[in-house]
Amino acid sequence: MAYNIPERYQDLTPAPQLDKKTLNKMVWLSCFLQASFNYERMQACGWLWGILPGLQKIHTNKEDLKASMAHNLDFLNTHPFLVTFVMGIVLSLEQNKAETSTIRSVRISAAGPLGGIGDALFWLTLVPITAGLTANIAMDGSILGAILFLVIFNVAQFAVRWWLMHWSYGLGTKAVTMLTSNAKEFTRAASILGIFVVGGLIANYGTTSLRIVVGDPAINIQGLLDGILPKLLPLLITLGIYALIKKGWTPVKCILLILVVGIVGCAFGIFAGDSKAMDAEGNTIPGGYTPLVEWYELPAEE
Incomplete structure (x- = not known):
């Protein structure tokens, strides 16, 4: 009862x-x-x-x-x-x-x-x-x-x-x-x-930065962006995710998008890394890692 x-x-x-x-x-x-x-x-x-x-x-x-x-x-x-x-x-x-x-x-x-x-x-x-x-x-x-x-x-x-x-x-x-x-x-x-x-x-x-260099002598794209506004790339990523959420994207979709873009970007050597990666002789690899697809050449370290 x-x-x-x-x-x-x-x-x-x-x-x-x-x-x-x-x-x-x-x-x-x-x-x-x-x-x-x-x-x-x-x-x-x-x-x-x-x-x-x-x-x-x-x-x-x-x-x-x-x-x-x-x-x-x-x-x-x-x-x-x-x-x-x-x-x-x-x-x-x-x-x-x-x-x-x-x-x-x-x-x-x-x-x-x-x-x-x-x-x-x-x-x-x-x-x-x-x-x-x-x-x-x-x-x-x-x-x-x-x-x-x-x-x-x-x-x-x-x-x-x-x-x-x-x-x-x-x-x-x-x-x-x-x-x-x-x-x-x-x-x-x-x-x-x-x-x-x-x-x-x-x-x-926010440490996302570009690894790309172009031209001869080499021009560091990230250096150009820093001259415009330091931490510009993290800001653009944040604003982009905000815009996607306003359009109805869920946080899970945004996380997956960042994960995919990060993996693809590193595979093509777009994003810089600080993995302390070294070659067989113990020398630091410029850019922090060797990408799967090398479509440009980094200047040798002095």
Whole structure:
């Protein structure tokens, strides 16, 4: 028999404020939000697991606790790093023994906008910035680069989890109004910052260059392009991929296109490489490698 969730709790006396220890415990448990992810209710099981310590302290009446646990198993899909924002609001409503239908509605309305905000804040901003700071260390062959990336990223996202839990719990339903009224502006600002960071990474790490030389004396085509605008080729590739995506290409198709163009370009000696390739006598091969099809001759190294 299905359990019918009551509209109101039996004990309507507001519960005492939750202590910091309980709030901090729920911050840690929120890290397991997606541990029981499924396509029926998405993050519902992980959500209940994370918020359960607070519900147990709020609802001393067993029937009320059962009702609260039942409606907190409703469908939920939000950003995993910002889920404590929703937890704080819901806990505030549970503490004041609001109607279960009201709590369910607020939970959905608070969880929805966090997807776009979280993606812009973390995947488009924090990840590129952190990667930009640590990539050089990793490229030098040091494992410290990978360790620093993981430490910086996880410390930042956990600090956000902790702050949002305490802040939203203190504000209660006012936090929902603040979120919905400023979500569009915040997402746009974070996205713009992320685009600037990604653009800086393209200019800094975009190493695609031409290997071609023509004429006698030899003219280096890449040198001519650098005279017009350094890193021009990575910029054109980025703009080209952007144009294809705007026309409806999927990211997978774009990746395959780059892969095919890269392989064909290297086979015909179009793109430069720095593979440190050497001939049989141990001399560095000009251009980094010997292409399959040699249709021009590189000048000998002096």
